[in-house]
Amino acid sequence: MSNHRLIIFDCDGTIVDSQHMIVSSMAEAFASCGLKPPAAEATRGIIGLSMMEAVSELHPGADTALVERIVLSYREAFLDRVGSIEEPLFDGADDAIRALAAHPDTVLGIATGKSQRGVQRLFERTGLGPCFITIQTADDAPSKPHPAMIERAMADAGTVPDATMMIGDTSFDMEMARNAGAHGLGVSWGYHPEDILATSGAHRVIHDFDQLQLYVHSLWADGGREADRRKGTGDG
Numbered sequence: 001m002s003n004h005r006l007i008i009f010d011c012d013g014t015i016v017d018s019q020h021m022i023v024s025s026m027a028e029a030f031a032s033c034g035l036k037p038p039a040a041e042a043t044r045g046i047i048g049l050s051m052m053e054a055v056s057e058l059h060p061g062a063d064t065a066l067v068e069r070i071v072l073s074y075r076e077a078f079l080d081r082v083g084s085i086e087e088p089l090f091d092g093a094d095d096a097i098r099a100l101a102a103h104p105d106t107v108l109g110i111a112t113g114k115s116q117r118g119v120q121r122l123f124e125r126t127g128l129g130p131c132f133i134t135i136q137t138a139d140d141a142p143s144k145p146h147p148a149m150i151e152r153a154m155a156d157a158g159t160v161p162d163a164t165m166m167i168g169d170t171s172f173d174m175e176m177a178r179n180a181g182a183h184g185l186g187v188s189w190g191y192h193p194e195d196i197l198a199t200s201g202a203h204r205v206i207h208d209f210d211q212l213q214l215y216v217h218s219l220w221a222d223g224g225r226e227a228d229r230r231k232g233t234g235d236g
Contacts, residue, residue: 003105004106004158004159005105005106005107005159005163005165005220006107006108006109006134006153006157006159006164007107008108008111008134008136008149008153008164008182009108009109009110009132009167009168010048010111010112010166010170010173011110011112011113011114011122012114012190012191013048013168013170013187013189013191014090014169015089015090015097015122016087016088016089016093017088017090019044019191020085020087021081021085022044022047022078023043024077024081024085025074025077026038026074027040028074029076030073032073032077033069033073035059038059042058044191045191045192046058047113047191048112048144048173049143050138050142051074051138052067052068052071055070055071082121087125089126090209091209092209092210093209094128096209096210096212096213098128099213100213101130101132105220106216107133109133109135109136109156109157110134110136111137111166111173111176112136112138113138113143113144114137114138115137116135116140118137119137133157134152134156134157136149136152143172144176145171145172145173145175145176145178146176147176147181150177154180154182161180161181161182164180164182164183165177165184165216165219166180166182167185167187168184168185168187169186169188169189169197170190170191170192170197171199171200174186174197174200174201183219184200185204185205185206185215186204187205188206189207189208
């Protein structure tokens, strides 16, 4: 068993601000299927889920065939937008990820509702690929909040739940961490409100990537006691 600590990052809303791509692609997908597009707020609320689950949430009662049509239309619309709509990294993300990856006791992973192709596009654009030793996507595992992505990441890294942290911006991330027995760290700059993160199981909610590095090192320096004292407070 490895002595490393595993830090798993969500992508959309945590590392990269992709809301404009996702919202506009979903609106086009619904319209192309003759349906009223969902409100932007509703689409932001499902970011992080795998596509079948996301569309089912946005169009309750739709049969599987219709959901599959919308998903296919979404993927086509999304690909049409690649390169034309900016998906910027959040401030500080690049430096924090590279610093954590360079730490001798830390390894990094990804757990995302994106496809493997979507993650690879992100890596090609940012050069962050070598920072991560395990990539878990919607292609490989059940949708969040099922714990499979974290469990597979832990198997790849040789870690256990007590040595694993999930960082994300949605309730799905925090519930997945809780379901896997891992530490859930919420970020306030994404797509779900801070209070929802706290009630979904976040041990803490942070507000920038500088806080992330400080929190990670303080948490594991004292065996997690500081985080346990603040569990559920959401303070930064």
